Amino acid sequence: MVARGYAPTTITARLGVAGDWVQWRHGRLEAAYTDVERWADGRGVGAASTRNLHVMLRAFYRWAMRAGHVAADPTQLADRPRVPARLPRPAPEHDIARVYAASDVQVRAAIALMACAGLRCVECSRLDWSDVDLRAATVIVSGKGQRERLIDLSPDVTRALATLAMAAPPFSSCCQTSGVQGGAVFVGQGGRRLSPARVSQWIARAFAAQGLTTRAHQLRHRCATMALQESADLLAVRDLLGHANVSTTQVYTAVVPGRTAATSRALRLPA
Numbered sequence: 326m327v328a329r330g331y332a333p334t335t336i337t338a339r340l341g342v343a344g345d346w347v348q349w350r351h352g353r354l355e356a357a358y359t360d361v362e363r364w365a366d367g368r369g370v371g372a373a374s375t376r377n378l379h380v381m382l383r384a385f386y387r388w389a390m391r392a393g394h395v396a397a398d399p400t401q402l403a404d405r406p407r408v409p410a411r412l413p414r415p416a417p418e419h420d421i422a423r424v425y426a427a428s429d430v431q432v433r434a435a436i437a438l439m440a441c442a443g444l445r446c447v448e449c450s451r452l453d454w455s456d457v458d459l460r461a462a463t464v465i466v467s468g469k470g471q472r473e474r475l476i477d478l479s480p481d482v483t484r485a486l487a488t489l490a491m492a493a494p495p496f497s498s499c500c501q502t503s504g505v506q507g508g509a510v511f512v513g514q515g516g517r518r519l520s521p522a523r524v525s526q527w528i529a530r531a532f533a534a535q536g537l538t539t540r541a542h543q544l545r546h547r548c549a550t551m552a553l554q555e556s557a558d559l560l561a562v563r564d565l566l567g568h569a570n571v572s573t574t575q576v577y578t579a580v581v582p583g584r585t586a587a588t589s590r591a592l593r594l595p596a
Contacts, residue, residue, distance in 0.1 A: 332471055334447060334521065342381040354395050358402035365403070372406040379405045413577050415547040416440065416539045424531050424539075430485075430492045432531050435511060435524065437485035438464075439544035442476050443552070443566045445469075446528075446541050447521040452510040459487050468567035476565065486510075549577040 326336045349364055350356060365378045383400040390398055425436050438444040444452075448466050456465040462478045464486075478486070489510070509518035519527065528541035545566070552562045563574040 330471060332469075339381045339384060342378060343385040346382055346385065354389055355397075356399040358399050361399050361403040373408045376405045376408055379403060410576075413546040413549065413580050414543055415550045415580060416543040418547075420532065420535075420537050420539050421544070421547065424535050424537065427535060428531050430489045431511060432527065434485045434489040435528060436531075436544060437482040439528070439541060440547050441479050441482045441551075442466075443545050443548035445521075445545060445567075446524040448567075449511055449524050450509075450519055450521045454490070454508055454510055457486060457490075457510065459483060459490065466567065470569070472567065472569075474564065474567050546577070546580075549574070550580055553577055553581045 326339065331339075346364060347354070350360070361379070361382060365375050365382075368375065368378060370378070379400060383398070386395065386398040386400050389395045421436065421440055425433055428436065435449055438449060438452075439446075442464065444466060445468070448468055451467045452464070456467075458464070462480075462483045464476050464478060466474050466476055468474060511519045511524060513519055513523070525541045528544070529539075532539040549562060549566055552565055553559075556562065559571050559574055559578075562577070563571045566574060568574045
């Protein structure tokens with residue numbers, strides 16, 4: 326996985342799944358597809374997570390077969406659960422405004438990046454000050470599959486990041502000497518980079534403090550929805566969000582108000 330350029334978080338997750346499987350099998354790699362289904366179904370997780378377990382285990386057996394450890398891949402015939410297609414749930418505008426006003430500079434910067442630039446939790450976690458250009462109002466984001474994208478920032482996001490850059494530790498690990506900036510943008514009390522899970526928990530906690538149940542990824546949903554309202558260009562929104570395929574972006578069109586109104590109102594009965 327290292328040789329193929331996988332992200333450290335992906336490698337850690339796949340190794341964890343492989344280790345869990347090998348332990349469950351008491352070290353025996355030869356297995357039947359029914360074993361795979363029983364193991365995955367017994368993890369006690371939802372359909373999407375169960376499907377992801379199948380995918381990661383299939384990657385493990387691809388390696389095991391190439392390395393000559395097994396003769397057959399038991400995941401090939403295993404049934405994976407269908408994941409229900411759910412509509413995006415953008416964070417409500419008034420909830421974002423309320424939490425933003427009550428938060429510290431670091432939470433504000435994260436909310437701004439997620440809600441207006443579409444960053445994921447993992448992308449906020451990876452973000453370094455060297456990736457941020459406040460003068461040009463741009464940020465280089467390291468996304469899924471280690472694909473980088475350049476995002477132009479709105480004045481609100483630029484202002485939030487500039488305020489964070491000027492803040493005292495522990496909110497900023499930014500080195501101001503000689504105008505050089507470095508280190509992680511989002512850090513904990515000890516100055517260490519926040520993990521993606523911590524970023525997610527941190528945002529959820531900020532909303533929970535105001536009695537709200539909004540989650541971090543709903544801020545990204547909000548970004549996608551607002552971007553589609555501003556521009557009907559799916560390709561531009563795809564690039565903003567860092568989606569590999571426009572079909573992923575297209576699901577957000579279902580929650581854009583009035584998307585089909587002009588078309589449906591123009592339809593007339595035959596004379």
